[in-house]
Amino acid sequence: MQLGQRLFTVVMHHPLKNIATTHYHLSSSVMHLQKNLFEVCSDAFKAGFEAIVQDEISVAFDIAPSFYTTLLEWPGRLPFPDAPRIISRWHVLGYLLAIPFRYGVLLPIRFGLILTSFIYILMAVIVSFFVSLNKRQKTRICTTYSRLFCASLGLIAKYHNPQYRPKHPGIAVSNHLSPNDIQIIHANVEMNADFGFTVTGQKHSGIIWAIERLTERICCALWFERNNAEERKRFTDILIKEGRREGPVLLFPEGYCTNNTRRLQLRRAVFEDGITIYPIAIRQNARFGDSFWSENQFWRYLLRIATSWAIVYDVFYLEPQKRLKDEPAQIFAARVQNLIARAAGIKRIDYDGCLWYRKSEQMRMKDIQMKDLARHLKEMVASNYSTDPTIIQSCDLIDHQKGRGSMPSSPNSTLIKTPLFSFAA
Incomplete structure (x- = not known):
């Protein structure tokens, strides 16, 4: 829920909304702008959902799966990587017999x-x-x-x-x-x-x-x-x-x-x-x-x-x-x-391991992502309305959003698929 709210705030509650409303009479340009806005939002949501489902860093700190043949875990915890099937009674018996040997x-x-x-x-x-x-x-x-x-x-x-x-x-x-x-x-x-x-x-x-x-x-x-x-x-x-x-x-x-x-x-x-x-x-x-x-x-x-x-x-x-x-x-x-x-x-x-353990690093990375997203929107709108000084002035407000990270973004970066959306969720 927080993921969607933040993306909605960045994309829809920004002066860009007023830009599209003010210049509605430029029908062809507005349609093109709306299409680009939709593509940016779609990419951002896609990156966020991919991060929640499977990001690059959280898998480095997962516990290794147990196996059917090693009898280290209770057989009710399915599926096992090497046995995607119903566990037999003999396996349950083997697990119970292994416990006294392992601990005794x-x-x-x-x-x-x-x-x-x-x-x-x-x-x-x-x-x-x-x-x-x-x-x-x-x-x-x-x-x-x-x-x-x-x-x-x-x-x-x-x-x-x-x-x-x-x-x-x-x-x-x-x-x-x-x-x-x-x-x-x-x-x-x-x-x-x-x-x-x-x-x-x-x-x-x-x-x-x-x-x-x-x-x-x-x-x-x-x-x-x-x-x-x-x-x-x-x-x-x-x-x-x-x-x-x-x-x-x-x-x-x-x-x-x-x-x-x-x-x-x-x-x-x-x-x-x-x-x-x-x-x-x-x-x-x-x-x-x-x-x-x-x-x-x-x-x-x-x-x-x-x-x-x-x-x-x-x-x-x-x-x-x-x-x-x-x-x-x-x-x-x-x-x-x-x-x-x-x-x-x-x-x-x-990625550094502190991104997983430190809240400050997670927030810093999230701010960098928001900055890159806002800059991408600014460049996109400026390219569509390059002759209108009002649009350029409104787009420049993007650089003064509250809560930006101090770290400058790469001039060639647009949307970076990182696990930070999952940290914000």
């Missing part, structure tokens, strides 16, 4: 493994206060902890192209399903390596806070607060300096966890001259368990993961990339984004 056998074993990983890293932290650990020892401890933690997730991972595994200064960038991706990538570091990764991430509370505090004592770590602009700027400066020092820095430049169906736009701040970028692509098979973190509490997420059959990953190390001469940082970031999306077999989209 898998959960205790995996809880024991995750507890073991915490005890291991805690003991290493305590030892580090009394014994000076060298870089190779710290790398061995971090890798062992990561492998114990991955075992508690039921991880089955295959690592491709080990010759491209980051070993030298630079920034390793990867797509992101959950905070556990740090351990999954670090678990493949060689035990006798002098340096693993400088790990980075958003500051959290609860269980993740405990993991961050423990690991930063053993492993080089950079944590930041996403909502603090000054801290983000300071983090970026430190990150670039670290990327030019001893070993690779592990970064998830999307900034948000996604479900491995879309590749979000990369933050271009780190794609600077003289920094080697190591692209890493993660591809998930969610049939036996979905690694995407969609729960509000991390412990609920861990419970779901620990009672799934397995987390199946393919990790692709891609050829290192450097910024070309006279190549803008934005183009370089898009080029790396394409490489990761192609290797992971997912679609690339030119």
Whole structure:
């Protein structure tokens, strides 16, 4: 309802209505104008309805579907992707028998493994206060902890192209399903390596806070607060300096966890001259368990993961990339984004994750869309009544509408099909 009201306000309650009324005697021009107005409204409504039904960004945060053969969901939740038919009684029986095995056998074993990983890293932290650990020892401890933690997730991972595994200064960038991706990538570091990764991430509370505090004592770590602009700027400066020092820095430049169906736009701040970028692509098979973190509490997420059959990953190390001469940082970031999306077999989209989570970004994008729509109407009417100064003066009022975004629109843009209409609805 709000979608239709806003479009009606922009198109019909604008001075353009008075223009058409005032110049009704110009029958042929008025008919042409009305036709164009109808086409603009039709395109706008079509873009809005398409956004509501299926936009480009919301699908990146959907939970993966369950499958008939994995017995992870109650069979009454139809349809399953692999079984669009009536569920048999035998399937119901199999689901009921799987529950005690998942919660009575898998959960205790995996809880024991995750507890073991915490005890291991805690003991290493305590030892580090009394014994000076060298870089190779710290790398061995971090890798062992990561492998114990991955075992508690039921991880089955295959690592491709080990010759491209980051070993030298630079920034390793990867797509992101959950905070556990740090351990999954670090678990493949060689035990006798002098340096693993400088790990980075958003500051959290609860269980993740405990993991961050423990690991930063053993492993080089950079944590930041996403909502603090000054801290983000300071983090970026430190990150670039670290990327030019001893070993690779592990970064998830999307900034948000996604479900491995879309590749979000990369933050271009780190794609600077003289920094080697190591692209890493993660591809998930969610049939036996979905690694995407969609729960509000991390412990609920861990419970779901620990009672799934397995987390199946393919990790692709891609050829290192450097910024070309006279190549803008934005183009370089898009080029790396394409490489990761192609290797992971997912679609690339030119939207930032904050557009999904932040109301201010949603409103800003909606204002930009309204501005482009109003400008398109202005140009259309001006071209039909280019000789009438009254029309031109009335059309210029479009530029002074209340609530416009401050960001200028592209001179070649008309109607942009984005998911912002669904945000306004």
